[in-house]
Structures are given as C-alpha cells and as structure tokens.
Amino acid sequence: MEAVIGLLFMLLGVSYGVITHCDGRQDGVQCYVALGGTVDIQLINSTSEIPRYQLLKDSLKILAGRNNTVISNAIEHRSLIFPSNGTFRINDLSRNDIGKYTLETFDSDGRKSGERTLYLFTQGVETYCDDRQDGAQCYGALGGTVNIQLMDSTSEIPRYQLLKDSLKILDVRGDKVISNTIAHRYLIFPSNGTFRINGLSRIDIAPVSSVLLVSECLSQGEMRVSCSSEGGDSPQYSWTLDGRTLTDAELLPGNNETNIITLKHHISGHLVCSVKNNVNSVSKEQEISTCVE
Numbered sequence: 292m293e294a295v296i297g298l299l300f301m302l303l304g305v306s307y308g309v310i311t312h313c314d315g316r317q318d319g320v321q322c323y324v325a326l327g328g329t330v331d332i333q334l335i336n337s338t339s340e341i342p343r344y345q346l347l348k349d350s351l352k353i354l355a356g357r358n359n360t361v362i363s364n365a366i367e368h369r370s371l372i373f374p375s376n377g378t379f380r381i382n383d384l385s386r387n388d389i390g391k392y393t394l395e396t397f398d399s400d401g402r403k404s405g406e407r408t409l410y411l412f413t414q415g416v417e418t419y420c421d422d423r424q425d426g427a428q429c430y431g432a433l434g435g436t437v438n439i440q441l442m443d444s445t446s447e448i449p450r451y452q453l454l455k456d457s458l459k460i461l462d463v464r465g466d467k468v469i470s471n472t473i474a475h476r477y478l479i480f481p482s483n484g485t486f487r488i489n490g491l492s493r494i495d496i497a498p499v500s501s502v503l504l505v506s507e508c509l510s511q512g513e514m515r516v517s518c519s520s521e522g523g524d525s526p527q528y529s530w531t532l533d534g535r536t537l538t539d540a541e542l543l544p545g546n547n548e549t550n551i552i553t554l555k556h557h558i559s560g561h562l563v564c565s566v567k568n569n570v571n572s573v574s575k576e577q578e579i580s581t582c583v584e
C-alpha cells in the first residue's frame with residue numbers, strides 16, 4: 292500500500308480556563324481537551340470500589356492509589372483525584388498530556404482485575420482526508436487532528452504498513468499492531484479503515500519554505516549550481532533555463548532531477564530551480580552568465 296499524504300498547517304491558539312469533562316468509565320473513550328485548560332476524567336464511580344488502581348500515561352505510571360489513599364502522583368503539582376466520584380483532574384494541560392491513558396485495577400490479592408484505556412486529544416481543527424485514491428492531498432491544522440481514511444475497511448487486509456517518507460510509522464497484521472512509532476497520538480479504526488493522528492506537529496509534514504540557489508564556476512568553465520530547500524518533506528527538484536527543460540547539450544551528464552546540476556561551459560540565461568513536495572512548490576531564479584575559463 293502506498294499512501295501519499297501531505298499536510299499543511301495553520302497555527303492555532305491556546306485556550307485557558309476551559310474545563311472538559313471526560314467520562315472514562317468505558318473502554319476506549321476519546322476526550323478532546325483544550326491546551327492550557329483543565330480536564331476532569333472520571334475514571335471510576337468511586338475509588339473506594341477498588342482496593343488498588345494505577346493510571347498509566349503511555350507506559351509511564353502517573354497515578355497510583357489504594358482505596359481512597361493516593362500512593363503516588365507524578366503530576367501532583369497540577370492534578371488531584373476526588374475519591375468520592377473517582378475523578379482525576381489535570382490542570383494546565385500541555386502537549387505532553389495528550390495521548391493514551393490506561394487505568395489498571397487490582398483486587399485485594401494484588402491481581403489485575405481490569406484495564407481500560409482512554410485517549411486525550413487536543414481540541415481544535417479536525418480534518419478528514421480521503422486517501423483511498425493514490426496521491427491524495429490532505430490538510431491538517433497544527434495541534435489539530437486529522438482522520439485519514441486509508442481503505443474502506445482494514446479488517447480484510449492481512450497486513451499493511453504506512454510509511455511517512457521512507458520511515459515506517461505503522462505496521463499492522465490482522466487486528467494486531469506490530470509496530471507504531473507515534474503510538475501515543477494515533478488511533479486506528481479497522482472497521483472503516485481510518486487512521487487518526489492527533490496533535491499534528493511540524494514533524495508530521497512540513498511544506499517547502501525557502502529555496503537557496505548557489506552557483507560556482509569549475510576549472511573547465513562549467514558551472515555547478517546547487518539548489519537547496521528548507522523545511523520541506525520529500526522535496527523534488529526540477530530545473531528550467533529560459534523557460535524550458537535543460538537539454539543534454541547544456542547539462543553535463545548527470546541528473547536534472549537532483550538538487551545539484553553542472554552546466555556545460557558557455558551556458559547562460561535565466562535559470563530556475565523549483566522545489567515541490569506534497570504540500571507546496573517554491574522556486575528560485577537567477578540570471579547566470581558564462582564562467583570565465
């Protein structure tokens with residue numbers, strides 16, 4: 292499977308003082324919270340129901356309690372638990388709080404009696420992207436969520452992988468996720484083939500931002516020109532001279548699709564290097580004159 296996905300970003304603000312209620316008493320709940328705000332996560336009806344419990348964020352233990360007593364709380368300075376209604380309140384939410392939470396409960400003999408997960412997602416722009424056709428372009432908002440529909444349903448596909456550039460980010464066999472490098476901020480829905488990525492950052496993709504063109508004369512009067520781009524994911528380069536594709540008569544054997552070309556001697560004109568990726572295209576031009584031998 293080949294997925295070509297480009298995400299373009301806009302900046303979103305941060306909201307303060309927003310309280311979100313999140314009922315985590317069922318497995319797999321997804322809650323949307325505002326960065327800078329507060330979330331009340333109801334983990335259980337009352338902590339006195341269970342002899343011992345712990346809450347993991349991704350795989351890190353952040354909270355542990357025994358009946359109504361808190362044993363440890365890694366984010367004590369900005370969170371608290373209300374034992375009477377089993378609610379865990381986290382204030383001043385930051386990006387690090389976004390992700391997967393697992394509540395593990397234990398019986399009085401210390402054996403695990405239950406496990407539930409919930410996901411905290413950042414509120415904000417949520418976009419949908421249909422990638423069932425090759426080469427789809429998707430737009431996401433920085434900090435927001437994108438739902439990428441990869442297939443109609445993944446349940447009939449024995450195995451698939453999703454690559455970002457050349458890096459494998461997801462590998463699924465049947466219903467089992469074998470590896471996944473962005474585990475803490477993704478969710479996959481096999482029933483409708485949708486891959487959800489939350490908390491989009493510039494790492495997820497970046498547009499080409501600026502292009503630099505540098506030329507230098509070589510000893511035989513040839514000119515080497517390099518074109519470099521900043522910030523772009525999977526950039527593709529193309530060149531024109533006076534508005535047309537460079538020919539073999541002008542170019543030293545090499546590649547007109549790489550970022551460095553060598554022009555034969557006596558070549559001059561209006562040279563343009565264009566850099567594009569799935570998000571955008573930026574070009575840079577320069578008048579070049581013959582190198583003096």
Ligand SMILES: *[C@@H]1O[C@H](CO)[C@@H](O)[C@H](O)[C@H]1NC(C)=O
Binds near residue numbers: 336
């Ligand atoms: C928690 O409370 C809800 C409604 O208040 C109830 O339906 C549910 O059974 C309770 N859960 C447990 C484990 O007691």
Ligand SMILES: *[C@@H]1O[C@H](CO)[C@@H](O)[C@H](O)[C@H]1NC(C)=O
Binds near residue numbers: 342358359
């Ligand atoms: C929790 O503690 C209360 C007293 O503080 C006790 O009545 C209750 O039985 C305890 N619950 C469990 C599950 O141990």
Ligand SMILES: *[C@@H]1O[C@H](CO)[C@@H](O)[C@H](O)[C@H]1NC(C)=O
Binds near residue numbers: 333376378
């Ligand atoms: C739990 O109790 C606290 C303190 O009384 C209250 O502020 C909060 O709203 C309650 N949450 C739920 C879900 O009842």
Ligand SMILES: *[C@@H]1O[C@H](CO)[C@@H](O)[C@H](O)[C@H]1NC(C)=O
Binds near residue numbers: 438440
């Ligand atoms: C896919 O399923 C999930 C869970 O049922 C749902 O939240 C999501 O909106 C669905 N997406 C599409 C594109 O149908």
Ligand SMILES: *[C@@H]1O[C@H](CO)[C@@H](O)[C@H](O)[C@H]1NC(C)=O
Binds near residue numbers: 528530539
């Ligand atoms: C590269 O050159 C070949 C012919 O030499 C031409 O067919 C092709 O379109 C050129 N590619 C670009 C990106 O300019």
